[in-house]
Amino acid sequence: MKICLINPDFIPNRGSGQAVYAQKIALGLTRHHEVTVICALKGDSPLEERVENLRIVRLPERIKDPSQWIGFGFQVAKFLRSWEKKSEFDIIHFLDAHVAYAYRGQFVATLHQSFKQRMRGDRGLPYSSSWFNLAKRYPYYHFSRHLECLALKKANAVISVSDTIRREFIENYNIEPPAVRRVYNGIDPSFFKPVDATNLRKKYNLTNEKVVLYIGFSTPRKGVETLTNAIGCMKHKNVKLIIVGKWEAGYRNKVFKKIGGIRHKIIEAGYVPDHEIPAHYSLADIFVLPSLLEGFGFPLVEAMACGTPVIGSNVGAIPEIIGDCGIVVTPQKPAELAHSMDKLLSDQQLQDRLIQKGIKRVLTHFTYSDMIENTIDFYLDNLKPAHNQGTKDEN
Secondary structure, three states, rough: EEEEEEEEEOOOOOOOOOHHHHHHHHHHHOOOEEEEEEEEEEEOOEEEEEOOOOOEEEEEEOOOHHHHHHHHHHHHHHHHHHHHHHHHOEEEOOOOOOOOOOOOOEEEEEOOOOOOHOOOOEEOOOOOOHHHHHHHHHHHHHHHHHHHHHHHOOEEEEOOOOOHHHHHHHHOOOOOHEEEEOOOOOOOOOOOOOOHHHHHHHHOOOOOOOOEEOOOEOOOOHHHHHHHHHHOOOOOOOOOEEOOOOOOOOHHHHHHHHHHHHHEEEEEOOOOOOHHHHHHHHHHHHHEOOOOOOOOHHHHHHHHHHOOEEEEOOOHHHHHHHHHOEEEOOOOOOOHHHHHHHHHHHHHHHHHHHHHHHHHHHHOOOEEEHHHHHHHHHHOOOOOOHHHHHHHHOO
């Protein structure tokens, strides 16, 4: 098949789990199919490049903040209407559904989180780093939901990355159940596995401390302040929290402004190269994802694959992904999270049980090979002749 994937972010630029999803899908499909990725230009990347079965086309409008996907969606629609090569594709796949709002041809799309969920994610309001940030987010999410509805009305069929997200869109966006297929995200268990973390322990000057780990692009949606506050509430005092990843502007200040006397317990690792990520999971005694909303949660699966017990908020798809292989807690409750971390650190049998069950769950439900195979099956079931795409484009 000849497949066109559309996503604002793509390698070497990855600002979110959605960009990781785009990379995984594209590289997996290129093993047996010709793939073109249309993305936004960032940094010094070339406008177009090709590596074996993968062609990357970068549109010149640069994206500087999350809301600029709106302009990218319009630009993609305009580009595809005028691009003579569009008729060669068997499948056009928008990797985040709302980006397709302006496109008039036939396409499939992926659902991650709805804008309705984002509008109510923090006690019925959008999550934010300040009152000013909240005042900006609310109208942005409201308008984005309108565009999201436009896109979903046009899609031929959609993939949801979890059953939780599938239910959300069926119940709140009037999508017929047969049009939504759940395809779990997947990771490579030959890469994400327990490894020796001795050198990493030395790098962070750790001796006998217990390690709590958080990995992700830290935005108000991630609830990192709940985790930092929980570290200060723990009975275990010999604990260090390692935070891996970049911060959204303004949110870091919100988190560290209220951190008090536990600053010495927190290590900011910043950006970490991919090849070092399994060692960070293996170093940790616990991985925590304190989010206010997740459509899937790649780090949970990666941590379980690396033999690290996980704790996550009881929101979105987190309970679905963890299953009975970790602990779920109420979001925004530092004392409850602290109690769960203390309990896990004090119970070696519980740790061992969760580790074994977590590894098995990943191999059963969340492998990269299954993700690619199920995506291809979805394509084959929704394959449209190229000339039909052209006909619909002209309407």
